[in-house]
Amino acid sequence: MARKGKGRPVNGWLIVDKPAGxxxxxxxxxxxxALDAQKAGHAGTLDPAATxxxxxxxxxxxxxxxxxxxxTKGYRFLVRxxxxxxxDDAEGQAIETRDTRPTESEIEAALPAFRGLIQQVPPQYSAVKVEGERAYDIARSGEAMDLAARPLEVEKLVLLRRPDADTAEFEMVCGKGGYVRAIARDLGRALGCLGHVVWLRRDWSxxxxxxxxxxxxEIDALARTPELDARLLPLEIALAGLPELPLSPEGAVRLKNGNPxxxxxxxxxxxxxxxxxFEGKPVAVGTYLGGELHPNRVFNL
Incomplete structure (x- = not known):
């Protein structure tokens, strides 16, 4: 018999506005x-310096x-x-400098190449696995890697403002697996001036x-209280982009047992x-075929 984890069987989502550091x-x-929960995980890592x-x-x-x-996720970020x-961010060591600075028109002219389906090489310090090891662990040992480019869909990349000649603020909307730091790095190279991220904020996911x-x-202040429980969002909010299929009582029983x-x-x-x-509660997520749902994941609620 599987051993239960310590804590309560809490089910749902808590959205945290992550601070830097x-x-x-x-x-x-x-x-x-804070929720005394048996199990927890997250959807999409943010760098320690990101908010x-x-x-x-x-x-x-x-x-x-x-x-x-x-x-799809939305970001705002400042490039120096x-x-x-x-x-590729302000946490790292400078490896090259240049005196040139781009004009606003030069920045605008460079942006179309970074929109749509692009190929992006992840930063050396990233969570990408290389022969079973995380790239950031290899990078910390001083070893340089040739990381393969990966496809990334960039729906939006626009210049918001230029606080001064040395910096520019951008907004980006992209799909899974995008590295804002790599956008700053590659944009700086394309403009011939180099660049890195100063700050980064994920506005939505x-x-x-x-x-x-x-x-x-606030999490500390409300820890182990009903008030923090009340901040939980339902499990099914993560499935909002998928069709919802109502079940018959018999269909619910079959799905709960792992059958179509x-x-x-x-x-x-x-x-x-x-x-x-069934009766307002999610039962399973899976593939719809021939009037049935074939489950990939069954929820024990």
């Missing part, structure tokens, strides 16, 4: 402690993490021109918004990923 993993640990939306999944909501991780760093987030001070279950009606097309509900 802490890791995503430490935020998850804080939330799990903004960190969506923490509790309990059965951890099964929906892939559907949020794959979602003239300096390249080994981490899929259905989650920074303005709905809770700060660490017949749905009462459907807005899905055969082959679509969808989720099924």
């Amino acid at each position: 802490v890791t995503s993993t430490s935020i998850v640990g804080k939330v799990r402690w 903004g939306v960190l969506a923490v999944a509790l309990g059965e909501a951890t099964k929906t993490v892939p559907y949020v991780t794959d979602a 021109w003239g300096v390249a760093t080994d981490t 899929g259905p989650f918004r920074a303005e709905d987030g809770i700060g660490l001070t 279950g017949r749905v009462l009606s459907s807005r899905a097309e055969p082959g679509d990923t969808a989720w099924a509900s």
